[in-house]
Amino acid sequence: xxxWLLIVAVVFLIAGxxxxxxxxxxxxxxxxxxxxxVLDWTPNTNxxxxxxxxxxxxxxxxxxxxxxxxxxxxxxxxxxxxxxxDFGVGFQESITEARVQGVPLVSIAAVIQHxxxxxxxxxAKNIKTPKDFEGKTYGGWGSPVEKSVITSLMNKxxxxxxxxxxxxxxxxDFFTAVKxxxxxxxxxxxxxxxxAGLRNQKINMVYLTDYSKKLDYYTPVLETNEKMIxxxxxxxxxxxxxxxxxxxxxxxxxxxxxxxxxxxxxxxxPKLVKASQKWLSPRYQADASQWGIQKKTVWENYAGWxxxxxxxxxxxxANKAFTNEFLPK
Numbered sequence: 001x002x003x004w005l006l007i008v009a010v011v012f013l014i015a016g017x018x019x020x021x022x023x024x025x026x027x028x029x030x031x032x033x034x035x036x037x038v039l040d041w042t043p044n045t046n047x048x049x050x051x052x053x054x055x056x057x058x059x060x061x062x063x064x065x066x067x068x069x070x071x072x073x074x075x076x077x078x079x080x081x082x083x084x085x086d087f088g089v090g091f092q093e094s095i096t097e098a099r100v101q102g103v104p105l106v107s108i109a110a111v112i113q114h115x116x117x118x119x120x121x122x123x124a125k126n127i128k129t130p131k132d133f134e135g136k137t138y139g140g141w142g143s144p145v146e147k148s149v150i151t152s153l154m155n156k157x158x159x160x161x162x163x164x165x166x167x168x169x170x171x172x173d174f175f176t177a178v179k180x181x182x183x184x185x186x187x188x189x190x191x192x193x194x195x196a197g198l199r200n201q202k203i204n205m206v207y208l209t210d211y212s213k214k215l216d217y218y219t220p221v222l223e224t225n226e227k228m229i230x231x232x233x234x235x236x237x238x239x240x241x242x243x244x245x246x247x248x249x250x251x252x253x254x255x256x257x258x259x260x261x262x263x264x265x266x267x268x269x270p271k272l273v274k275a276s277q278k279w280l281s282p283r284y285q286a287d288a289s290q291w292g293i294q295k296k297t298v299w300e301n302y303a304g305w306x307x308x309x310x311x312x313x314x315x316x317x318a319n320k321a322f323t324n325e326f327l328p329k
Contacts, residue, residue: 032065035235037087037222038076039068043265044191045276046111046220047089048257049284051264053246062238081105081225087239090223093145096303099321100312104226107322109240109292110218111247112190112283117219118207119150120174120193121184128204130211131159139169139182146186148309153211175201190280195272217302218294221322229323237326240292244328247284247291254281294322 039047050068053059059066071079077094079085081103090105098105119138121127127136130153140146151161169177174185174192187193189205196203208215222243229236250257258277262270285291296318303316 032060033063033235034065034067035086035239036067036069037239038079038085038089039070040076040089040091040220042070043068043261043268045258045261045273045280046188046190048250048261048277048280049111049243049247050089051246051261052249052257053242055260055264056246056249058242058245059239062242064235064238064242066239066242077103077105077223080223083225083227086224086228086235088223089220091219092217092221092299092302093219093306095221095223095321096299096306096316097312100314100316105223106226106229106320107218107221107223107294108236108326109222109243110288110294111220111222111292112218112280113286113288114283115207115209115216115219116190116280116283117186117188118205118210119153119184120187120189120196120203120205122178123202123204125178125183125204127184127206129157130154130206131157133161133184134159134163136183137165137167137181139167139172139177139185141170142168145306145311148306148311149186149208149215152215152305152309153206153208156211175199190276190283191272194276194279195269198271198275212305214301214305217298221294222292229326233326240326241328244291250277251281251284251291254278257281290327292327293324296322 037050054066054068074084076085076088076090077098080088080090081098089111090107092107095105095107125136126132133150133154138146138150147166150164154161167182169182169185174187177185193203193205222240224236254277255274258274261277262268262273299316299318299321303312303318306312307315
């Protein structure tokens with residue numbers, strides 16, 4: 001909770017001196033409006049639609065010159081909440097926590113419709129259900145939500161979560177960690193899981209959604225802040241129109257979309273990008289009526305789960321946490 005109190009302070013300090021760039025949507029498309037979107041982590045297939053929108057000229061057609069950057073010392077949420085970045089790739093988990101602390105973040109589109117994350121482990125560890133977490137070591141990043149999710153899943157199968165050792169593995173990747181002192185870790189199957197297949201390393205997955213529908217939340221999402229919505233609604237609409245076109249292209253053309261991401265970020269492993277994109281493209285929209293749409297029930301269910309597990313100090317007003325208003329009609 002402390003980090004969000006810090007962000008609240010940062011927001012009010014910066015709000016007074018932040019520039020008013022883009023108060024009006026550029027009418028002259030020859031003079032593009034510069035906007036910044038900050039990723040949540042290093043570029044991967046969660047972000048393909050953004051790179052497609054940039055490379056295919058979808059942003060330009062909307063009068064936007066979009067700079068895609070990675071977070072530095074400040075997190076994506078901090079940069080977006082303070083107005084230092086116009087848009088960001090965030091998570092329902094962190095936005096939920098931020099909103100109840102008064103941080104003005106707003107989710108404007110779901111990148112993926114269903115939670116594809118879960119607890120992964122090498123098959124040799126014989127971890128097939130949450131019951132098998134007992135006596136094992138979990139490697140995470142030090143967030144209270146990790147212990148709560150593990151406990152919640154283990155309670156479903158009458159297992160004892162006190163028998164799980166939790167360690168912080170920092171920036172160590174999954175494959176290195178499980179060769180050392182970690183038995184299982186929380187991953188997105190669409191990246192690390194796919195990579196495990198390419199490495200011929202068999203893993204077991206315990207998906208969160210197999211044990212609780214309340215954990216089928218939006219991760220990741222596209223986010224902005226309340227000030228951007230209030231002062232530049234046209235920019236938000238234009239940004240989402242182009243982003244939607246980018247993700248729709250990736251849904252229909254996974255191979256070509258992967259090529260665009262590889263060209264934009266040549267340090268990425270082409271084989272991994274291709275395989276990941278093939279797996280992820282049909283999951284961007286999945287069973288939703290359109291890409292990016294969000295349901296209030298999903299926000300309320302997860303916030304309720306967080307509140308019940310004492311991860312929130314008060315209940316969430318879901319109407320302020322997300323909006324579908326700017327998605328293409």
